[in-house]
Amino acid sequence: MLLDVHPQLLRALRAVFETGSLTAASERLGFTQSALSKQIAALEAAAGTRLFDRGPRGVAPTAAGARLARRAAAILDQYEVAQRELEDLPVPLGGRIALGGFPTTALRLVPRTIARVRTDHPSIEIEFLESSTPVQIRRLRAGRLDLAILASGEDLPGWDLTGIEVDPLPSGTLMLAVGRRHRLAGVRRVPVTELAQEEWIVGRGARGEPQFGAWPTVSEPRVVAELGDWSARFGFVAAGLGITTIPRLAATTLPDGIVCVEVDDPGWAGRSMGLAWIGSLTGPAAAVRATLIEEARLIAEGRSGASGRSHRDSAR
Incomplete structure (x- = not known):
């Protein structure tokens, strides 16, 4: 029933209604089209x-x-007003x-989240543990993590999330990183058929752990280097030795x-992220969760942070 609808579904409805x-x-919300279609389908099921x-x-x-979209816009406006009012309440959280x-x-989302939490909730201390998705799931079940950012997608294994709560996070699209002198450096968007040669x-990690490799739908990719560190991958790309995702x-x-x-690739549904936890969240964990979701949304929308300044990611 509609009373149980998550605000994210209303945001999806508003975005589709406004853009047609x-x-x-x-693209506006930072989800894959497949994920957005599922959200609209879920809302239609709830609406009957x-x-x-x-x-x-x-x-x-x-x-x-049309009628529900107009109502959704009004509801979301009130929801955002209420959220701002709650954020303004002087309720110190610690832990x-x-x-x-x-x-x-760790490149962008987590540092921004930690920095904002330190400003908004100085009594909350965040310990960040970097690891692959399967390791994080094990740590969640063992009680070693309060919150975990997980990756999922058609090119990744289907993780066992029994008993784990997961909130979807806007993650944006997968892109190519190419050297400034590469033949593709001057274009904004390339068809996947141009990537065959x-x-x-590509990334390297423990066996069974997901990595960013060649473009997922390119068959028999020519891999020239497997590197576990992002800075090393960027060094190879900048030197013109190959490209990466x-x-x-x-x-x-x-x-x-x-x-x-x-990349224009209708054959790939994309990857997505989710914020996971087990059981009930404490006040500090809920505050971190809210901040992380907001920062992920701002990044996906191409905005710089709480100040709302804009930036655009494009080939220059």
Whole structure:
């Protein structure tokens, strides 16, 4: 029933209604189109009626969809007002929170989250433990983590999340990192068919742990180096020895000599992130969760942080 609908589903409805396109809405929210379609389907199931008609040129709201979208916009406005009012309440929170994340999250999302928590909740101390998703799941079950940022996707194993609560996190799209002198450095978006002959710099880790490798749908990629450290991968890319994949989550942390290129690949549904925990969250853990979700949203929208300044990730 609609009373149980998560605010994220209402945000998805508003974005699709305002843009008239699943593609544009997914880019605005930082989700894959597949994930956004599932959210709309879940909302339609809760509403008990179709909310959008799909056509070759986009989507159009049904009468029910238009009415619900207008209500959703008003609800979200009030929700955001309430959230700001709660944030303004002088309720000090304190404690130590163990946060886990896979290596890419340490490039931007986690540092921004920790910095903002230190400002907003100076009595909360965050211990960050970097590890792969399967290791984090084991640590969650062992009680060694309070919160964990997990990765999922069609190219990754299906993790056993029984008994684990997971909130979806906006993660943006997967992109290419190429050297500034590479043939693709001057384009904003490239079809996946152009990548067949490229040489790849890929990640390396323990067996069974997910890595950022060649583009997921490229068959028989030519891998020239496997490196466990992001800085080493970037060094190879900047030297023109190959290209690598990188999530938009980390796209603005690239060193000089490297630019990002988007990929047009209708055959790949993308990866996603989730924030996981077990049981009830303490006040400090809930505060960290709220901050992390907000920072992930700002990054996916191309905004610099709590100040709201904008930036754009593009090939220069």
